[in-house]
Structures are given as structure tokens and as C-alpha cells.
Amino acid sequence: MATVASPLDRIRPAAPVIEPRGVPEFVQQQIKGAVHKELIQRVDLDKLSDLNESQGGQKQLFQLIQQLLGEQGVPLSSTERDRLAKEVVNEVFGLGPLEPLLSDPTVSDILVNTYNSVYVERRGQLEKTNIVFNDNRHLLHIIDKIVSAVGRRVDESSPMVDARLADGSRVNVIIPPLAIDGPILSIRRFGNTPLGAEDLLRNQMLTPPMLECLQGAVKARLNIVVSGGTGAGKTTLLNVLSGFISSKERIVTIEDSAELLMKQEHVVRLETRPPNVEGTGAIRQRELVMNALRMRPDRIVLGEVRGEECLDMLQAMNTGHDGSLTTIHSNTPRDALARMETMAMMGDVRLPEKAIKAQIAAAVHLIVQVSRQADGTRRITHISEITGAQSDIISMTDVFLFEKQGLGANGKVRGRFYSTGIMPRFSEKLIAAGIPMPLSIRDHSVEI
Numbered sequence: 001m002a003t004v005a006s007p008l009d010r011i012r013p014a015a016p017v018i019e020p021r022g023v024p025e026f027v028q029q030q031i032k033g034a035v036h037k038e039l040i041q042r043v044d045l046d047k048l049s050d051l052n053e054s055q056g057g058q059k060q061l062f063q064l065i066q067q068l069l070g071e072q073g074v075p076l077s078s079t080e081r082d083r084l085a086k087e088v089v090n091e092v093f094g095l096g097p098l099e100p101l102l103s104d105p106t107v108s109d110i111l112v113n114t115y116n117s118v119y120v121e122r123r124g125q126l127e128k129t130n131i132v133f134n135d136n137r138h139l140l141h142i143i144d145k146i147v148s149a150v151g152r153r154v155d156e157s158s159p160m161v162d163a164r165l166a167d168g169s170r171v172n173v174i175i176p177p178l179a180i181d182g183p184i185l186s187i188r189r190f191g192n193t194p195l196g197a198e199d200l201l202r203n204q205m206l207t208p209p210m211l212e213c214l215q216g217a218v219k220a221r222l223n224i225v226v227s228g229g230t231g232a233g234k235t236t237l238l239n240v241l242s243g244f245i246s247s248k249e250r251i252v253t254i255e256d257s258a259e260l261l262m263k264q265e266h267v268v269r270l271e272t273r274p275p276n277v278e279g280t281g282a283i284r285q286r287e288l289v290m291n292a293l294r295m296r297p298d299r300i301v302l303g304e305v306r307g308e309e310c311l312d313m314l315q316a317m318n319t320g321h322d323g324s325l326t327t328i329h330s331n332t333p334r335d336a337l338a339r340m341e342t343m344a345m346m347g348d349v350r351l352p353e354k355a356i357k358a359q360i361a362a363a364v365h366l367i368v369q370v371s372r373q374a375d376g377t378r379r380i381t382h383i384s385e386i387t388g389a390q391s392d393i394i395s396m397t398d399v400f401l402f403e404k405q406g407l408g409a410n411g412k413v414r415g416r417f418y419s420t421g422i423m424p425r426f427s428e429k430l431i432a433a434g435i436p437m438p439l440s441i442r443d444h445s446v447e448i
Contacts, residue, residue, distance in 0.1 A: 124376015221323030255303030
């Protein structure tokens, strides 16, 4: 006899779909590790690479991982299953837990202080994330993927290394025994599209007359040194300045770890090499600078001068390779001069201090000082001209300055960009190159 449906059945709600209760985090990590191993056993590495290159292949891989998760016999919710599947994909093809941070355009620095402490910098401010690695061995595995991709290695015999990511981001690694608590990983991000001059103006790093002055200085082939502290924006500014170089010129860049993203076509990029396992075979910046002089360069761009290559760079600037650009770590333009003197004395060539001062005064035309403010913003605080050396003192004249005037109600640094009213001596070189000096260079003042 057929059962007669009750009228109440038509209005009775359907039984809800009950999701499994949350699985503890440590169990999820164990499941992820098991699925990762099973995936590598079932699919060889060549096929994994082919799958990763195509969008359809990535979808197939994601479905396979979902299937492997289901075979583990642990009741996972759909949210947990999707999240674990994405994490496994990141472990196989990417940098594991770091992938979400690398895809976040607001993150400028990623600072991993051992496996369970990860900080990021957003808009100039540090903040801690909830991202962790399984353990220090897991972190070391990710570090090895980064450094091996650029032909570097990190182990107890070589516990410090500089490397870079595919997008040009700079990576520094230091591991035990030098790092006491565990591996330390620092990533300075630059992105595929570097900031341009308009971005610097929008971020109030400088004003239009200051930018016009720097653009004219680059086109007139003045030698420029960008000075500043860590994270002040030296490389960003160097990228912008190098963008003003004519596309008709041959540019040779020299860096410890390639970071510059040049827009011109005729660019030769050189990078230093660390020592091999036997401790030999290292190629330093000094050797690259000397070699670059034999490569018929119109411009030499040295990512950062930090040692004895300073003297070779000064000599290059003084022997026809004008229009060179470089950066230096320093707090003020005057400190930058002192550091260049010290570094020029680090080599095996013994020159008197007076001769080195004369070299610097003749080689360097402009020092551009950049500074990171208390609110995380970057400002050009000095554009200073080197005017000569007299009585063992290098003479310097400020052209543009930034004066800090305190903090606003929202915690933002208040200040004023202004010109000193002094017509720089390099104005003659600009006029000779057909570049007019900005009219506001004598009377310029902007409050921010």
C-alpha cells in the first residue's frame, strides 16, 4: 500500500546539509603533507611542470588534489578542502605559505623571523600576520627553492645568501648557526611594474620642479649618487632616474643581486657571483666595474657602492664615463661623502686623503638624499651639488631641501619642500645640453 504524503511534507523544510566539524590545524597539516607526497608519487615532475603551465592543467591538478584529500578518510569541510588544495598547489609550484603575501600588491616587505613568526610591511607600517610554516625544516625547504632558482646555495658552510625572485624582488637569507633561533628570510618586493615619476609625485616624495631638475641632470650626463638608509627608496628612485636615460645609449648595470628594471632596450646586466663550495671563484663588484669599462658603455649604473669598487667607479666617472648613477647607504649628503672616502681607501691602491677628496669632488656632481619618515612615507630631503674641494674639504651646496614641521592630526608627517634660491653651477651644463632650468628653482616652496 502506497504511503500517502502528508500536506505538512510540502511545507516542511529540507534537512540541512551538515558540514563536518572543524578538523584541528595540526591534523590538517599532516593531511597536507601526506597529499603532497602522494601527488609526487602519482605524477612525475615533468608532467607536473606541464600541468602548471596551462590553465586547464591547473584545474586538473586541483581536482586530483581534491580527490587525494578525499582518500585520506578525514571528514573535511568544503572550505577546508579547498584551502588545503590551494596550499598543496602552492607547495608544489610556488613558495608555500608565502604565496598569498606575494600576490598581495599592498605588501612591500615580507619578514620571516623563524617558522612561526611572519611580519609584513604595508604602506610603511609593520604588522604581524597569522601565516606560519610547519617547522624550520619546512621554511628551509622554501628557502632552498628560492636560492637554487638563481644558482645560489645556503647551508652551514654558506649560511648567508642574497638572491632574487622571478619578479625582481630582493631576498636575503641567514640560517643557523649564525641565526640563533632558526632560519631568517627577508623579501624586499619591487613587483613587475616599478614605480614611475608620476607615482613619486603622487606619493609626495618630491615636487615637479625637483623632478624636472633631476630629469635635466640625468639627460645632461651628470654623475648622481642617491643616498639614504635601508628602505628609504634608493633603488626605486634609481629606477626612475635611469628611465630618463636616452634609449640611444648603451647602459651597463652592475649589482650584487639584480634588482633594477630598466625600460631601455640596449641594456647589459651584470651580477656578482659568490664563492663556490671550495671558497673560490667569487666575482666582486670591483671586477665587474673594471670589466664594464671594456664594454663600451655610455652609462654605468652601479646598484649600490659598498666597498673598494668605489675608487674604480670614481675613476670611471672621471675618465669619460659621465652620466653614471649609483646608490650609497648614508644618513646625510655629508655622511655620503665621508663614506665614499672610506670605501675608496679600502682597496690595495694607497692614495693620500687629499687625492681621494679631489677625485670625489671632480667625479660626483649631485647627491640626492632620500629618507623614510616616521609615518612610513619617503621623501627626498636634499638635492645637493658638489662644487669642488678646497683646503681638504669638499664643498657642497644645497639646491632643494625638505624641512620637517611636525605631525598632523592623522599622524602624517608635515613639512615643506623648498629651494634655497642658489643657482647651481651645473645649470651651465644643462643649458649646454639644450635643457632649460626650471624657473622655480630660485623661488620654490610647497607645504604638505
